[in-house]
Amino acid sequence: MAKRIEAVGVTAYYGSFKAIEDINLAVEPKTVTALIGPSGCGKSTFLRSINRMHEVLPGARVDGKLTIDDQDIYDPDVDVTAVRRTIGMVFQRPNPFPTMSIFDNVVAGLRLNGVKKKSILAEAAERALRSANLWDEVKDRLGKPGAGLSGGQQQRLCIARTIAVEPQVVLMDEPCSALDPISTLAIEDLMFKLKDRYTIIIVTHNMQQAARVSDRTAFFSIDRTGDPGRLIEYDATQKIFSNPGVKKTEDYITGRFG
Amino acid sequence: MGESPSRSADARTGGSGVTTSHARPAGAVASAGILTGTPLPTGPEFEPGPGMGGGGALPRRRTFGAERAFRGLSVAAGTMVLVIIIAIAIFLIAKAVPALRANQVNFFTAKEWFANEGRFGIAALAFGTVLTAVIALLVAVPVALGIALYLSHYAPRRIATTLGFLIDLLAAVPSVVFGLWGREVFIDPVNDFAAWLNRYFGWIPFFDSEGPYGRSIMLGSLVLAIMVLPIITSLSREVFAQTPKANEEAALALGATKWETIRTAVLPYGRPGVVAAVMLGLGRALGETIALAMTLGATFGISFNLIGSGGNSIAANIANGFGEASDLGRGALIASGLVLFAITLVVNMTARAIIYRRREFTEVAA
Numbered sequence: 001m002a003k004r005i006e007a008v009g010v011t012a013y014y015g016s017f018k019a020i021e022d023i024n025l026a027v028e029p030k031t032v033t034a035l036i037g038p039s040g041c042g043k044s045t046f047l048r049s050i051n052r053m054h055e056v057l058p059g060a061r062v063d064g065k066l067t068i069d070d071q072d073i074y075d076p077d078v079d080v081t082a083v084r085r086t087i088g089m090v091f092q093r094p095n096p097f098p099t100m101s102i103f104d105n106v107v108a109g110l111r112l113n114g115v116k117k118k119s120i121l122a123e124a125a126e127r128a129l130r131s132a133n134l135w136d137e138v139k140d141r142l143g144k145p146g147a148g149l150s151g152g153q154q155q156r157l158c159i160a161r162t163i164a165v166e167p168q169v170v171l172m173d174e175p176c177s178a179l180d181p182i183s184t185l186a187i188e189d190l191m192f193k194l195k196d197r198y199t200i201i202i203v204t205h206n207m208q209q210a211a212r213v214s215d216r217t218a219f220f221s222i223d224r225t226g227d228p229g230r231l232i233e234y235d236a237t238q239k240i241f242s243n244p245g246v247k248k249t250e251d252y253i254t255g256r257f258g
Numbered sequence: 259m260g261e262s263p264s265r266s267a268d269a270r271t272g273g274s275g276v277t278t279s280h281a282r283p284a285g286a287v288a289s290a291g292i293l294t295g296t297p298l299p300t301g302p303e304f305e306p307g308p309g310m311g312g313g314g315a316l317p318r319r320r321t322f323g324a325e326r327a328f329r330g331l332s333v334a335a336g337t338m339v340l341v342i343i344i345a346i347a348i349f350l351i352a353k354a355v356p357a358l359r360a361n362q363v364n365f366f367t368a369k370e371w372f373a374n375e376g377r378f379g380i381a382a383l384a385f386g387t388v389l390t391a392v393i394a395l396l397v398a399v400p401v402a403l404g405i406a407l408y409l410s411h412y413a414p415r416r417i418a419t420t421l422g423f424l425i426d427l428l429a430a431v432p433s434v435v436f437g438l439w440g441r442e443v444f445i446d447p448v449n450d451f452a453a454w455l456n457r458y459f460g461w462i463p464f465f466d467s468e469g470p471y472g473r474s475i476m477l478g479s480l481v482l483a484i485m486v487l488p489i490i491t492s493l494s495r496e497v498f499a500q501t502p503k504a505n506e507e508a509a510l511a512l513g514a515t516k517w518e519t520i521r522t523a524v525l526p527y528g529r530p531g532v533v534a535a536v537m538l539g540l541g542r543a544l545g546e547t548i549a550l551a552m553t554l555g556a557t558f559g560i561s562f563n564l565i566g567s568g569g570n571s572i573a574a575n576i577a578n579g580f581g582e583a584s585d586l587g588r589g590a591l592i593a594s595g596l597v598l599f600a601i602t603l604v605v606n607m608t609a610r611a612i613i614y615r616r617r618e619f620t621e622v623a624a
Contacts, residue, residue: 051511053507053510053511056507056510081513081514081515082513083513084510084511084512084513085512085513088511088512089511091504091507091508091511093504095502095504095505095507095508096508097505097508097509097522097523097526097527098502098505098527099526099527099529100526108509108512108522109512109513112509112512112513112514112518112522113513158508161508161512162511162512165512165513
């Protein structure tokens, strides 16, 4: 179910602007890895490179090597849609399809993969919603619009939609930044649960959150605005937050910078 | 904020002080005082006014001002629409009723139109109106949606801008020019196409005609299709372009291809807008007068034969017949106008019903 991600010398551009440079890190299966760092340091760019969502933007491209269980996802022969099905993504702002019901939102990915049978869809929807801790709240109104839920519920709906297609890896781009503390806790609990089955990589600005949910933490930073973001330190979360190896990391974590 | 005698004096008198403070950025004056802790700057431009939350007694509420004037204007404008619509309806009915009374045949079922002799029916005209409009939409809508999607999601920006401009230009061509072009130029290729259709698809009743081809339902509908194309295209392009990027990214991140993204995120989101665009196009097609008067055969009969010379519509018949109509004939034409009014109304209400049915999903989307 879960796979290993490895980045070797990953550099990403927006047009001629180099957003991240020479990122090297490996993420083990069934772990939660947090990417932290100041705004503009390229952690979201790196995250979006992992499922090739970066290249969706005009002029954006990625150099270097990114592998999932030793298979290069940027190989020209690889089908990009297959990469994104294998590596699911949850976005910063909840983005359920506004024209779809809760049910249709959850099974949207399955329908895109050609699953049509009602019973299979219903079963998958229930399983995904239960995994996302949302089933009890919505089971009586699956036909209602997904956009009518609260922000936290919408985000869990998006998580359900992501895991309904049974990906290997789940990327989360600041999934709680638009949510209140209670919804945030609900999503963090969910991450603990999902870790048993998926490899999770999360970008967060909230260092307590990184400390709470992640096994390993990667600290990104930039020297000056306009410089590419770099990976400064990558280690066990425990170590990063108690005894970081690099001065810059310590400055950031203790709030002296960024 | 310090108290200043002149300010409280202003506040008591009410009117003028409030007006002058509205005339310049009052917030800027107030905050300058707060931030610096110094008295407000004085001078010709910064005469101490009452400030936004100024001291002294509260000024009296004004009995007349821009607020009320604007409200009155908008209410008047809103009422005007209603008045105009009612006036049109009364005009149509008042003129139509005497003619309908004098009619010797059933107005709704008769196909003939000898209005000056008191024998006229709407059946053939209404049929022709709806048929040409429907065929025009059947041809125009798929093409328009295709162009709109190409412009909003596929074309490089420069091509999209140019093409969009050309399409808007198409909307600016007067309908009489379309009529002339249809009747003098477009008629030849359409005739050839009609002959071809008859040869190979003559077994379908629509295309079963040995000729003469000339001014036919097909020619009228195709000209009409070209005329409604720009409206539907530019409105649809707008709504497609407004699809939230977040929704498109959600679809892409689920492993959707470009076309699947459009099907999952773009088309459903744009649906109410597309329905509205199509209905606007239909409204134009139903009411189009001069282009159809020039490209239809102006016959009075009900036939699904699209390629044979013939066809007519309510609006085209009014344009063709008004010149030589007697008093009775004019009343008859106005009665036909009333029917056109009713058809358009039904179309519009249907469109609203379609949008309303999905309101739960579209409202939260907005």
